[in-house]
Amino acid sequence: MRLGRAIGNVVSTIKHERLAGIKLMVIKPVGPQGDLEGRKIIVADYLNTASGSLVYWIENGTTICKVMGRMSIPLRGCIVGQVDKIDLEKGRRVIDG
Amino acid sequence: MRLVKVLGSITSTIKDPTLKGFKILLVQCIETDLKGRQEYFVAVDTVGMGEGEIGLIVTGSTAKRTEVTKKKNVDAAIVAKVDRIDLE
Numbered sequence: 194m195r196l197g198r199a200i201g202n203v204v205s206t207i208k209h210e211r212l213a214g215i216k217l218m219v220i221k222p223v224g225p226q227g228d229l230e231g232r233k234i235i236v237a238d239y240l241n242t243a244s245g246s247l248v249y250w251i252e253n254g255t256t257i258c259k260v261m262g263r264m265s266i267p268l269r270g271c272i273v274g275q276v277d278k279i280d281l282e283k284g285r286r287v288i289d290g
Numbered sequence: 291m292r293l294v295k296v297l298g299s300i301t302s303t304i305k306d307p308t309l310k311g312f313k314i315l316l317v318q319c320i321e322t323d324l325k326g327r328q329e330y331f332v333a334v335d336t337v338g339m340g341e342g343e344i345g346l347i348v349t350g351s352t353a354k355r356t357e358v359t360k361k362k363n364v365d366a367a368i369v370a371k372v373d374r375i376d377l378e
C-alpha cells in the first residue's frame with residue numbers, strides 16, 4: 194500500500210457504469226516528512242474518509258475488484274485504511290493522521 | 291522483491307475489515323548501501339520486524355501469497371528479514 198493525504202473529492206456523473214456509486218478522492222502521496230514529489234492521483238474510497246485524513250491505499254487491480262465486489266472495474270487505486278498515527282523510530286516522532 | 295528499511299509502525303482503527311489484527315509498518319526503499327530513497331510503502335508485517343530493521347517486501351497480488359495475507363486486501367507485505375548482504 195501507499196501512504197497519502199486525502200485532499201479532496203471528485204464528482205463525476207458521466208462515467209463507466211461499473212464506477213457508479215463509487216466515491217472518488219484526490220490523494221497527495223506523502224512520506225514520513227510530509228510531502229513527496231509524487232503527482233496527485235484519484236482513488237476510490239469506501240471507508241467514508243474525510244478530506245484531510247492521512248490514508249493508505251492499494252493499487253493492485255484484482256484486489257480492488259474484490260474490495261469493491263465487482264469484476265473488472267476500470268479503477269487503479271482504493272483506500273483501505275485511515276492512519277491514526279505513525280510511530281517513527283528515530284527521535285520517536287509521531288505523525289498524527 | 292524490494293529492499294526496505296522499517297521506519298515505524300502505523301496505528302489504524304478505521305480500515306478494511308480483512309486488515310484487522312495485522313501489524314502495519316511504514317517502510318522506506320533502500321539501496322544495497324542502505325541509503326534511503328524517496329519511495330515508501332505501507333506493508334503488512336508477516337515476519338515480526340523491529341523498527342530500523344532491514345527486510346524484503348513483495349508488492350502487488352503476490353503480497354497475498356502468504357498464509358497470513360491470503361484473501362486479505364493488501365498489496366504490500368514484508369516477507370523476509372535481512373541479516374546480511376554480500377556484494378561482489
